[in-house]
Amino acid sequence: MDDCGYVDGVEIYSSETGLWNYMESEWDPDTTIYDHTRTFFNGMLHFVQEGIAILSMWKGRYGGTFNFPELEEVEDVFAWMACFIGRSQGKLCYLSAYDTAPSNLSIWVLEDYSKDEWTLKHKLTTDQLSEKMNCKCKTDHVVAVHPECNLIYYIAGGDTLMSY
Structure with missing residues (x-):
């Protein structure tokens, strides 16, 4: 680059x-x-x-x-952010965030690699990710997906590694 x-x-x-x-x-x-x-x-x-x-x-x-699986559903394309691509359980997975208050995180899976059809597996808010933390800063950043389980790893509050 x-x-x-x-x-x-x-x-x-x-x-x-x-x-x-x-x-x-x-x-x-x-x-x-x-x-x-x-x-x-x-x-x-x-x-x-x-x-x-x-x-x-x-x-x-x-x-x-x-x-991208959800651009058609996004009202304000400038509030939408691609945030992570990985693989889990033998499938390509993609996570995106929509910058609302609180932010929404969507987890998508490409069930059939030969087709461009994504399946929404889970949708949650950043408040749900950080509800177990007592911090004012609720910035979350996805850093990995587990290759075999339904787990994402993310940084919460700027300095804490967590899983969901």
């Missing part, structure tokens, strides 16, 4: 040669990657493209796009 977050190329390590190889990006020049959230799933590396979709890459080549 360049200094502005645009993807200009990728370095790929070959376990066969023991060398890193640089490849120019085949993505649109305006492609930006959200945060540093990515996951390796189904033989491809998946990224969240800021404000648009989930991109996949295979051996440095563009692998495909999955549309």
Whole structure:
């Protein structure tokens, strides 16, 4: 990525040669990657493209796009945030937040990888995430999903790792 977050190329390590190889990006020049959230799933590396979709890459080549599951339902697109992509129980999962008071967190799963159809598994508020904490700062940040269980891990109050 360049200094502005645009993807200009990728370095790929070959376990066969023991060398890193640089490849120019085949993505649109305006492609930006959200945060540093990515996951390796189904033989491809998946990224969240800021404000648009989930991109996949295979051996440095563009692998495909999955549309965000809930953009059609969002009233104010500027209040919506992609926040995490991962894998759990053999499926690609995606978490997004809608900045209301309190914020809403949606947990989606791609049941069939060959289709672009997401299933909403759970929806909760940040108040529900932090109700067991006695803190004024209720900022939550998802950091991981459990690979085998229905658990998310998040930072609450800025300095506490919790699970839900």
